[in-house]
Amino acid sequence: MSIAGSQRQILLALLARLQPHWHRDRNLPARLDPLLKGDRRFGSRDRRLYRELIYTALRLLPEVEPLLADNPDEAVRRLAWAAAETPATRNFRAAFATGETYAADPVRLLPGWFRAHCPAAFEPLQAAALATRAPLWLRLQTDDASAVIAEFAALGWTVESAPLLPSALRLGADVDVTKTAAYARGAIEVQDLGSQFLLQTVGIEPGGMWLDACAGAGGKTLQLARLLGPSGRVDATDVRSAALDELVVRVRRAGLANIRRVDAPAATYDGVLIDAPCSGSGTWRRAPHLKWSTTPDTIERARTVQLALLHQHAAHVRPGGRLIYTTCSLSHRENDDVVSEFLVSAPEFTAAPFARDFGGTPTATGLTILPATHDSDGFFVASLQRH
Numbered sequence: 001m002s003i004a005g006s007q008r009q010i011l012l013a014l015l016a017r018l019q020p021h022w023h024r025d026r027n028l029p030a031r032l033d034p035l036l037k038g039d040r041r042f043g044s045r046d047r048r049l050y051r052e053l054i055y056t057a058l059r060l061l062p063e064v065e066p067l068l069a070d071n072p073d074e075a076v077r078r079l080a081w082a083a084a085e086t087p088a089t090r091n092f093r094a095a096f097a098t099g100e101t102y103a104a105d106p107v108r109l110l111p112g113w114f115r116a117h118c119p120a121a122f123e124p125l126q127a128a129a130l131a132t133r134a135p136l137w138l139r140l141q142t143d144d145a146s147a148v149i150a151e152f153a154a155l156g157w158t159v160e161s162a163p164l165l166p167s168a169l170r171l172g173a174d175v176d177v178t179k180t181a182a183y184a185r186g187a188i189e190v191q192d193l194g195s196q197f198l199l200q201t202v203g204i205e206p207g208g209m210w211l212d213a214c215a216g217a218g219g220k221t222l223q224l225a226r227l228l229g230p231s232g233r234v235d236a237t238d239v240r241s242a243a244l245d246e247l248v249v250r251v252r253r254a255g256l257a258n259i260r261r262v263d264a265p266a267a268t269y270d271g272v273l274i275d276a277p278c279s280g281s282g283t284w285r286r287a288p289h290l291k292w293s294t295t296p297d298t299i300e301r302a303r304t305v306q307l308a309l310l311h312q313h314a315a316h317v318r319p320g321g322r323l324i325y326t327t328c329s330l331s332h333r334e335n336d337d338v339v340s341e342f343l344v345s346a347p348e349f350t351a352a353p354f355a356r357d358f359g360g361t362p363t364a365t366g367l368t369i370l371p372a373t374h375d376s377d378g379f380f381v382a383s384l385q386r387h
């Protein structure tokens with residue numbers, strides 16, 4: 001059998017293994033990883049090929065799933081057309097991206113129920129962005145980018161700054177930055193551009209004492225600590241102790257001395273960040289399986305946790321201080337609706353204006369960053385001031 005023929009067979013076998021799970025397992029990548037890493041036939045290029053093809057299948061699911069049983073040749077042809085052209089996918093695409101050019105209608109690649117949650121996602125430009133994978137964005141953790149840029153140039157990687165945020169770098173290739181010297185010395189972190197915008201919209205003053213109440217592995221904790229500078233401090237907490245262990249490693253790598261891991265927050269802070277657990281509907285470009293394992297019920301359950309977190313941590317905001325609520329969801333149920341409900345029962349808070357909006361869509365309660373605007377994931381931020 002030709003190499004392309006055996007790749008086709010392996011791809012269809014992998015899809016068959018995942019199919020029973022992709023409509024319900026929100027942790028599908030944890031199933032895929034051992035299938036790819038545990039198979040001794042695969043080198044790193046094979047793993048990149050199958051990962052790209054499987055993620056493409058998840059992006060195109062309504063256009064591919066019905067064909068898998070009856071017309072697998074057409075399913076493979078569509079995947080070959082839609083997969084990104086990389087060194088890993090080149091031969092497969094040359095073999096199977098044949099016949100009439102295939103391009104899906106991006107609106108058909110969104111779950112229909114989501115229209116009521118985010119009509120803007122169904123606009124052609126936004127739907128088209130949501131149907132493709134997002135680029136790799138980095139956040140500089142150094143004021144001098146020259147050594148980072150020089151290292152990337154020596155590796156042959158193209159890199160450009162985001163026009164609205166020069167400390168955000170976009171990498172042109174499918175590369176592993178964690179193997180670079182820049183990463184090892186803490187000069188860069190992987191963070192989507194939309195995510196980087198969130199704290200930048202708020203106008204954080206240097207020197208404040210902040211609580212990061214849902215710090216997880218610390219992506220925003222590190223960014224917040226840099227914005228506050230050496231005279232400020234971030235207390236980081238989370239219900240997941242293992243994520244905080246990872247945060248500690250990243251803090252050490254970044255050489256930041258103004259972050260503390262805490263089990264119990266102090267009484268009050270100048271600001272509290274709640275980067276809430278959510279449906280992740282803003283991350284469907286990177287995590288397309290979430291499109292099919294998220295339901296309106298998932299969103300309602302997330303809302304309960306989000307409101308509880310806002311009430312729990314509002315108490316830690318000093319009078320005059322700020323409560324920042326962020327999600328990586330595009331559902332207004334988790335965003336504006338949660339904030340509006342919170343404000344009704346917490347009249348000591350009001351929505352504050354944003355320092356910068358980065359072209360986001362503002363409402364009375366917050367700001368939504370839509371994916372197509374800056375080729376990022378989708379996010380929401382609300383900035384609430386305590387009187």
Ligand SMILES: C[S@@+](CC[C@H](N)C(=O)[O-])C[C@H]1O[C@@H](n2cnc3c(N)ncnc32)[C@H](O)[C@@H]1O
Nearest residue numbers: 213214215216218219220238239240275276277
């Ligand atoms: C969106 S993630 C945070 C990501 C992180 N801030 C970052 O930028 O990398 C949400 C976090 O909320 C945490 N979480 C869930 N329920 C929580 C609770 N009741 N109290 C504190 N953290 C909670 C989760 O463990 C998860 O780490």
